[in-house]
Amino acid sequence: AQKITQTQPGMFVQEKEAVTLDCTYDTSDPSYGLFWYKQPSSGEMIFLIYQGSYDQQNATEGRYSLNFQKARKSANLVISASQLGDSAMYFCAMREGGYSTLTFGKGTMLLVSP
Amino acid sequence: DVKVTQSSRYLVKRTGEKVFLECVQDMDHENMFWYRQDPGLGLRLIYFSYDVKMKEKGDIPEGYSVSREKKERFSLILESASTNQTSMYLCASSFRAEYTEAFFGQGTRLTVV
Numbered sequence: 117a118q119k120i121t122q123t124q125p126g127m128f129v130q131e132k133e134a135v136t137l138d139c140t141y142d143t144s145d146p147s148y149g150l151f152w153y154k155q156p157s158s159g160e161m162i163f164l165i166y167q168g169s170y171d172q173q174n175a176t177e178g179r180y181s182l183n184f185q186k187a188r189k190s191a192n193l194v195i196s197a198s199q200l201g202d203s204a205m206y207f208c209a210m211r212e213g214g215y216s217t218l219t220f221g222k223g224t225m226l227l228v229s230p
Numbered sequence: 231d232v233k234v235t236q237s238s239r240y241l242v243k244r245t246g247e248k249v250f251l252e253c254v255q256d257m258d259h260e261n262m263f264w265y266r267q268d269p270g271l272g273l274r275l276i277y278f279s280y281d282v283k284m285k286e287k288g289d290i291p292e293g294y295s296v297s298r299e300k301k302e303r304f305s306l307i308l309e310s311a312s313t314n315q316t317s318m319y320l321c322a323s324s325f326r327a328e329y330t331e332a333f334f335g336q337g338t339r340l341t342v343v
Contacts, residue, residue: 149329161334168329216261216280218332222272
């Protein structure tokens, strides 16, 4: 079974609108961390936001917020006020307690139009 | 700024060649990783290392080996390159603590002809 599922291969949004990118995860470990990365066409992976399994509040970083619903095992990324520069591939990833590795989803391509 | 540097941005190699991909990080990270990225498949872990001379297989280690002789350097070796190893290779590093993010290099696009 996949540990990280991103069901949206592609998303379109207009500039200045908000968009939600979906991510569900599967783990039986009570301690884990969830990460979102952005990969522009240039190829580098840029860390955006982190949510720990014991964090009580949803993580926020500027225009990025993470809608963490633990019971549903979902960790959706919300981008407010989309900008043209947000067009990129977005990856959700999980690190389980006691393991050093990150497991990635297949990604969602976001296109922001003027 | 954390820097993870991969030795080449683009490489073209012939089938059967031995290929070395080098990665260096400057933040004293314990963990280093090699991922392979293919369209529609996301990032898949090839190997990772949690200390000098220590390595663990990831999800797709077949056809690859790694070397970590110094803490800052992690090499990926394709013993005999094949066309199905044409891909984007990403190196990353992180501290051992589970809440810390991984930092990535710029990627090496390898084409095997």
